[in-house]
Amino acid sequence: MIEVDGLAFHYPDDTAVFEGFSWRVAPGEAWAVLGLSGGGKTTLLYLIAGLRLPVQGTVRIGGEPILRPRPQTGLILQDFGLLPWATVRDNVALGLRIRGFYGPDGKHAPAGEAVTARREITQAWLDRLGLSRVADSFPGQISGGQRQRTAIARTLSLQPDLLLMDEPFASLDAPTREDLQNLTLQLRAETGLTTVVVTHTIEEAALLGAQVLLLGQLPNRTAHIIPNPGGADPAFHTSPRYTKACALLRRELEAVR
Amino acid sequence: MKRTSVLLAAVALLIGWQIAAWMVNRPILPPPLEVLTIFATEIFGELGLDFLASLGRVVASMALAVATAVPAGLALGQMPALNRIFSPVIYILYPIPKVVLVPVILLFLGISDLAKVVIIFLILFFQILVLVRDQAAALRAELVASVRSLGAGRRALFRFVYYPASLPAILTALRQSIGTAVAVLYVAELFATQRGLGYYIYLHGSTLFDYPRMYAGVVAMSLLGLGLYFGVDWLQRRLCPWQFAS
Numbered sequence: 186m187i188e189v190d191g192l193a194f195h196y197p198d199d200t201a202v203f204e205g206f207s208w209r210v211a212p213g214e215a216w217a218v219l220g221l222s223g224g225g226k227t228t229l230l231y232l233i234a235g236l237r238l239p240v241q242g243t244v245r246i247g248g249e250p251i252l253r254p255r256p257q258t259g260l261i262l263q264d265f266g267l268l269p270w271a272t273v274r275d276n277v278a279l280g281l282r283i284r285g286f287y288g289p290d291g292k293h294a295p296a297g298e299a300v301t302a303r304r305e306i307t308q309a310w311l312d313r314l315g316l317s318r319v320a321d322s323f324p325g326q327i328s329g330g331q332r333q334r335t336a337i338a339r340t341l342s343l344q345p346d347l348l349l350m351d352e353p354f355a356s357l358d359a360p361t362r363e364d365l366q367n368l369t370l371q372l373r374a375e376t377g378l379t380t381v382v383v384t385h386t387i388e389e390a391a392l393l394g395a396q397v398l399l400l401g402q403l404p405n406r407t408a409h410i411i412p413n414p415g416g417a418d419p420a421f422h423t424s425p426r427y428t429k430a431c432a433l434l435r436r437e438l439e440a441v442r
Numbered sequence: 443m444k445r446t447s448v449l450l451a452a453v454a455l456l457i458g459w460q461i462a463a464w465m466v467n468r469p470i471l472p473p474p475l476e477v478l479t480i481f482a483t484e485i486f487g488e489l490g491l492d493f494l495a496s497l498g499r500v501v502a503s504m505a506l507a508v509a510t511a512v513p514a515g516l517a518l519g520q521m522p523a524l525n526r527i528f529s530p531v532i533y534i535l536y537p538i539p540k541v542v543l544v545p546v547i548l549l550f551l552g553i554s555d556l557a558k559v560v561i562i563f564l565i566l567f568f569q570i571l572v573l574v575r576d577q578a579a580a581l582r583a584e585l586v587a588s589v590r591s592l593g594a595g596r597r598a599l600f601r602f603v604y605y606p607a608s609l610p611a612i613l614t615a616l617r618q619s620i621g622t623a624v625a626v627l628y629v630a631e632l633f634a635t636q637r638g639l640g641y642y643i644y645l646h647g648s649t650l651f652d653y654p655r656m657y658a659g660v661v662a663m664s665l666l667g668l669g670l671y672f673g674v675d676w677l678q679r680r681l682c683p684w685q686f687a688s
Contacts, residue, residue, distance in 0.1 A: 236587050254591050266588035270606045270684045279602065280592040286601065293593040323684040336588075343592065 186212040186347065186379050187233060191242035194228060201404035202228050205242070208398065208408040210379060212346075215417035217394025218383045219434060221442065224400040226383040230349050233381065234260045246347065256284075256295045259345035261336050263352040267324040273335050274320040278307040280343045310338040314368075330361035334368075341372060348373075350382045354389070366392055367419045380417075387438065391430040392422055399434075401441025411437055472654045481658040488642070489655075493662050495637040496627060500670065503559045503623065507566035508612060515571045515611070516604050519578025536572060540564045541626045544633070553634035561630050562623045570615040577611040578604065610685055613678040617671060624667040639663045 187210035194203045202225040210216055220226045231237040232244050235254040244251045246258065254260075267276045281303045284294035294300075311317045314334040319327050324335070333353060340348065350369075354362040366389065373380055382393045390397050395417040399409040413430050415421040421430075456474050463473040485493065518525040544561055551557035581603070589603055631640025639662050647656035679686060 231587070234587075234591050236590060254593065256593050258591065260588060260591035262584050262588050265582040265584040268585070268589075268603070268606070270609075270682065279589070283589075283593045283598045283602065286598050287593065287595070293595055293598070323687050325684070326687055339592070 186210050186214070186246060187381075188245045188248075189233075189242070190245070192232065192239050192244065193241035194225075194232060194237065194239050196228075203239075203242075204404035204406050206405050206408065207242075210381065212379055213377055214379055215373060215393065215395045216381045216398060217390035217396075217413075217416070218381060218398045218400060219387065219390040219394075219438065220385065220400035221438075222385060223403075225403065225405055226385075226400055227351055229400070230260075230351050230381065230383050234258060234349055236260075253292070255347075256293065256343070257346045259340035259343060259348045261333070261340055261348070261350045261353050263355050264329075264332075266336050267332060267339075269324055272321050272323055273316055273327065273331070274307060274311065276324065276335050277310055277316070277338045277342060278303055280339050281306060284343070306342050310342045314338045328361070329357050330365060333357065333365055337365075337368070337372070341376070344376075345378065347379045348381070350380070352384055353382065355384070355386070362389075363422075369393065370417060370419045373417065387431050387434045391416055391427060391434055393417060397434060399437055399441060401438075409437075409441070469653050472657060476654050477657040477661060480654045481661050484655065484658050485662065489639075489658060489662055492637055492639050492642040492659070493666065496631065496639040496663070496666055499555060499558050499638070500562060500620075500623060500627060500666070503562035503566060504616060506559065506563050507570055508616075511567045511570035511615075512574055512608055512612060515574025516578045516608060518571075519575040519581070520604075522579075525575065525579070532568070532572065536568045540568075541629055544626070544630055548633055558627065558630040558635075558638075562627055565623050565626060566616065566619050569619040570612055573611040573615040574608045577608055581607055610678065610682045613674055613682065617674045617678070620670045620674065621667060624663065624670070628663060639666065 187208070189206060189208040192203045192206040192208075193201070195201050218226050218229060228237065232239060233246070233251065235244075235251040235258070238252065246255055249255070268279065271279065281300050284300045285303065287293040289296050289299050291297075308317075311320050314337060316331065316334055316338060319331055324332055327335075336353075353369075354365050357365065369380070369382075370393070372378070380393070382389070384390050384393070391413060393416065394413055397411040397413050397416075399411060401409065411434065413434075415424060415426045415430060421427050459474045463471050481489070484490070518528060540561065543564065547557050547561050551560060586599065586603060589599060594602060627638070628640040628643070631638035632644050635641050639659055643656055643659035643663065646652040646659060
């Protein structure tokens with residue numbers, strides 16, 4: 186699914202974030218990317234999303250080199266991703282409207298299939314994520330959890346095959362966060378999506394990733410991978426192995442500091 | 443603002459005017475009824491034509507200012523390098539009272555309509571430029587990134603992000619500068635023209651000493667300013683409902 190080969194990337198101040206970095210993600214896998222702030226987690230996600238371009242090396246998805254955002258890749262950010270001037274309904278419909286705006290040109294939208302039934306698709310996702318009651322509110326009027334649900338609905342209504350999330354639940358309170366983590370796993374199970382979740386929280390990495398990529402000291406040269414066999418399953422949260430998995434991740438994270 | 447309170451305020455002002463007219467008791471302050479009667483007939487004659495001439499100049503200036511200041515403001519707001527070059531220039535030009543440029547512009551552009559449009563344009567241009575620039579600069583990079591990830595290229599970003607993001611700034615700038623624009627229009631219409639409310643007021647006040655007509659002109663000019671202000675206010679409520687949602 187994702188093939189990162191010999192990737193090099195530098196921050197604008199010339200700090201090398203990645204140097205000869207390679208990594209593979211197979212279709213349907215659930216990954217968490219764990220690391221400290223400034224360790225290149227978000228940069229990696231933006232490179233995969235086609236919002237940044239590597240200095241050297243390639244990022245390919247399904248064999249295609251990524252030179253611009255790919256229509257079948259969904260991206261959900263921690264905050265500020267919704268249009269403040271559009272209602273929840275219009276925010277959910279935004280991706281479909283953009284597809285309609287360009288038509289199925291293969292560049293901004295997948296080739297071959299024009300968007301039809303935008304209203305119905307939007308309404309179905311509003312219903313699915315429990316947003317119908319706030320559909321006519323603006324993002325500033327709803328809770329943080331509802332805002333992230335809106336972002337998820339907007340992204341999934343485009344039927345992506347790859348979902349990238351950058352600290353998606355970091356600004357939410359604990360019950361809302363758990364709720365949305367479970368929702369993410371459920372939707373993953375329903376759609377067979379490949380997921381890559383960037384997080385600085387050990388518990389979130391253990392819950393959402395069946396494999397964990399650890400990013401540590403700059404520049405990142407090798408992919409430090411920790412298998413987490415119980416992860417990406419809502420039931421894992423309550424199993425005793427979950428605590429062990431967290432302890433393992435904590436030790437590994439300490440080691441790269 | 444509630445409609446009834448606005449109406450009440452208007453009635454209170456008219457009563458104040460009437461009382462003042464009684465106290466002054468001289469032709470230089472005719473009572474409101476006399477002025478409004480003349481206004482009601484004149485507005486379908488000379489006064490109406492002058493009103494339309496003034497309105498046309500303001501609307502043309504507004505259109506020109508929006509068409510040029512919005513793209514410029516968006517570009518400056520989204521390109522910090524460009525803004526670093528131009529921001530000192532804008533910093534110096536922005537506070538200059540543009541009305542002092544009236545004689546200069548008349549020298550260069552003559553006594554045409556264009557000169558009057560350009561003067562008002564200059565006032566509106568800087569106001570819109572600065573507000574749109576600051577609004578565009580405040581757009582979160584995360585917002586642009588996530589809309590790009592939905593497939594938006596340059597055109598869709600303009601349509602779905604930059605245009606709606608700058609709309610409140612445009613309308614706020616227009617609302618704030620309409621008073622100044624109409625005031626400067628008055629000054630501009632005192633010079634070498636035979637059409638426009640400025641000319642109408644000046645002609646009846648200082649040349650013909652027809653005070654009720656002069657006041658009718660003042661009423662028309664006030665209504666022009668008020669009408670444009672309320673019009674923009676109404677547009678803002680229609681086009682930017684999120685600003686008024688609690």
